[in-house]
Amino acid sequence: MWGRNRRTEHQYCGLVSFEVAPSPILQVPGAVAGLPGSPDAAVAWHYGDPLGEQRAAVQRVAVVDRSHRFVIAITGKERLSWLHTISSQAVADLRDGESTENLDLDLNGRVQHHFVLTDLDGTVWIDTEAERGQALLDFLQKMVFWADAKPVAAADHAVLSVLGPRTAELIETLGVASLPETNRALALPGGGFLRRMPWPTADSFDLVVPRDQLVTWWTRLRAAGAEPAGSWTFEALRVAALRPRIGVDTDDRTIPHEVNWIGGPAEFGAVHLNKGCYRGQETVARVHNLGKPPRHLVLLHLDGSNDSRPEPGTPVTAGGRTVGVLGTVVDHYELGPIALALIKRNIPADTALEAGPCAAAIDADSVPSHDEPQAGRLAVEKLRGR
Missing domain, CATH: 3.30.1360.120 (Probable tRNA modification gtpase trme; domain 1)
Known part of the structure; x- marks a missing residue:
């Protein structure tokens, strides 16, 4: 109960x-x-x-x-x-x-x-x-x-x-x-x-x-x-x-x-x-029409050469600089050790990352596109005559 x-x-x-x-x-x-x-x-x-x-x-x-x-x-x-x-x-x-x-x-x-x-x-x-x-x-x-x-x-x-x-x-x-x-x-x-x-x-x-x-x-x-x-x-x-x-x-x-x-x-x-x-609708509408999310969820492949696994909540770093945070960490039957992570949107997919004791790489196919034209920005540009 x-x-x-x-x-x-x-x-x-x-x-x-x-x-x-x-x-x-x-x-x-x-x-x-x-x-x-x-x-x-x-x-x-x-x-x-x-x-x-x-x-x-x-x-x-x-x-x-x-x-x-x-x-x-x-x-x-x-x-x-x-x-x-x-x-x-x-x-x-x-x-x-x-x-x-x-x-x-x-x-x-x-x-x-x-x-x-x-x-x-x-x-x-x-x-x-x-x-x-x-x-x-x-x-x-x-x-x-x-x-x-x-x-x-x-x-x-x-x-x-x-x-x-x-x-x-x-x-x-x-x-x-x-x-x-x-x-x-x-x-x-x-x-x-x-x-x-x-x-x-x-x-x-x-x-x-x-x-x-x-x-x-x-x-x-x-x-x-x-x-x-x-x-x-x-x-x-x-x-x-x-x-x-x-x-x-x-x-x-x-x-x-x-x-x-x-x-x-x-x-x-x-x-x-x-x-x-x-x-909370105002934030949703603003990001959708005018902005971009500061972070995005991606799939990470972790180095499985040792038995250590980082814990959820571990900072994800690039060259010693924190660029995200680790979520679920789990061993997959085909993909090996993988994790979800919230990563800063401007981090390129080929950036070498570390998460605790493990080297990590972003799965490029998991990175969402933020290049679509936004209705709000198109309207602003039209008003400006562009």
Whole structure:
């Protein structure tokens, strides 16, 4: 239960973390828990073959325990229109069963919360990081005012992820006629729902299920052929897909343009550029129309010639000068040691970098382009007669 979480003194990437009750799936033979103090300490980091588990998730089908996610349920007739006004994504017109990502920004446009939401059968379901879940819930409850919307903690629900091209072979076990399209969800027999996600792989699905059915679903999926994979697998594939994790790949200065969170539901983003007012909109609009983000998220390849790995939050340097900060660091089954990092935008992709004990190189394909003409600047130039 989320009510059993306790605040702890250890720090991870600058966040005070919360102790989450260990998942019952940690009792599975071979399960190795995440490192104490890490965001994934309450679930299995791997089951004895972390690189093989990644291959299973890419080439076959694997199930990942992500039951440490904090789940919120919002009911009420105005749940979508109300949420639309206080968050960065356009959700007022979501269809039943549609999913998207969303952000809460502060007045300066800096990211406070990132969450995934699904509207299904009269309820908006939100899941987010355990460390930030209570703060997000507090914010939502404070912002209700007179709206017909009721956000509450859904401690009785948990998240499992199924990854891999052979997920279609689990249709009978899942009890659905077919797999949902990306960003769509289907109700599951016995409660909960199945939604298709655009990441970390092309075949990614979340099951949000009653917590008292967590072990039952795990056992059922395993019996149907899904291989067990730990959060190491999910993290490695997420990093390779350039998908940030709030609190690990972001800091208290991060704005959405820096971490690829721009876009509406159809673009698989978390910030809609053509919606009504919301907190932080001024910064989003200014960067989009007139400026460029000061940093951008890139994929780093780390020197794997020694066993040492830098920690998240380690400064990234070039010639002794700090040019960025390291986020998630993980070993990938094909790419070797890789990491996400927020790097100053003006650092060339071929710059020799260092991150703690490791030499590092920017993956050139991960560097976003900032050369597109901006509407605001084009308008200014037109007024100046240029």
